[in-house]
Amino acid sequence: MTTGPVVWDPSTLPTDDNVNPYAFSVALNGRWFLQKGKMVAYYGNITFHPIGYGPLDSLISTSFHSPTHVGDWVVAEGQGHMILADRAYDVNSYDLEQGNLTVRAGNLLAFAPTLALKQSIIPGFLTLIGSGKFVAASNGPVHFVEPPIRVDPQALVGWADCPSPCHHYDHAYMRGVLGGVRRLTGIGGASGEEHQYEFVGAGQVLLQSTEVLMNELVAVEPGHTVPAQSAQANLGALGRQLGF
């Protein structure tokens, strides 16, 4: 390495853009929603509030509608630069304009409060509606494909503008005597690709380049007792761990 590494400070840090493919800088002036544990460093005067924080009530009522994920999210408030990153995965920002986009809950890092977060009817996915910027992570670069398409559930990052996917099970392969043996014993059978999500209609489907799901961090650490109220919040994490 002949040139020195780049040194960042608040005057050189990009405004709402990537620092490198794995880190994203948000120039905060006001409020942003943030998934817990995705902030790695910040300059300036920023405080982090849980979703249940009283003064945020009006914001929450307009922008956050996901009861099962309440425990996973915080609101960053103040002025300064925040650096977001997620387990050294590729991080990208997307601008949404009067659109809707659904993304795997664990892949969504942060979003501007001009967007409204809703819970998808597919467990473990969150839908963003409105206009604004959000930041999402993927294991490897994201590929955009257009429906009709069938995708592997684990490679799915999210989808935009299309109707919700349906589950496609490769039944033909599991049919008949041979198929029965395959299904019951797993011998010579399961290719591992029997379960697929099927997308039809107009829109875009976002895929990551791996089928390895991110190892989700569990919001409550071992050794801490789980307060009753967050048991529901953990459903989101549980769902993700089950691979939904």
Add this chain to the structure above:
Amino acid sequence: MQGSRVLAVDLAGDSVKARNGSMVAYDGQMTFKRMSGGGEGLRGLVTRRITGEKMTVMEVQGKGTCWFAERATEINLVRLTGERLHVEASNLLCTEATLRTGTEFTGLRGASEGHGLFTTKVEGQGWAAVTSDGPAVILRVAPGLPLRVDPGAYIAHTGNLKQSFRTDVTWRAVVGETGGESFQIEFEGDGLVYVQPSERRTFAGDA
């Protein structure tokens, strides 16, 4: 450097200190000698044993090129000219023989990371290679420009920095509602902080 995950070191009779087992290939003539206690002598050995800032190091000496890598983590080169680099022992891959290493007390921060109360310091003139999960982001800290870092993402810093442990744990945390980013290390002073785009599992949780 070969890519960013393999470090190539050309040696001409001199030596480098590297983490045990991090050599992936070499050509020419090399000898690998294990150095107990991080090559810091008996006192260093004992200190490391006590402090838990374990570091198994080998001395590589010879002529040729030696390639080092560690679990496909990104390697960041840090040039030291007399200043001091503070780095987690688990993130230190390789140092030039001209650099001295030692242990240092860090206080509460280390404990919160599950890394123990101590960190490793590297001093002198030369190159040090530091690993990170994903390429490190280097952030400048200047007077009046403090930086707060998630303990799980911190890997190293150089310069004259004062670090303090910052919490905003309030009564809400007690009832189970936390801001999720309650534990931070605050850096003040003048220097550079290396942050990885990933978080270790920490004792303090997803802090």
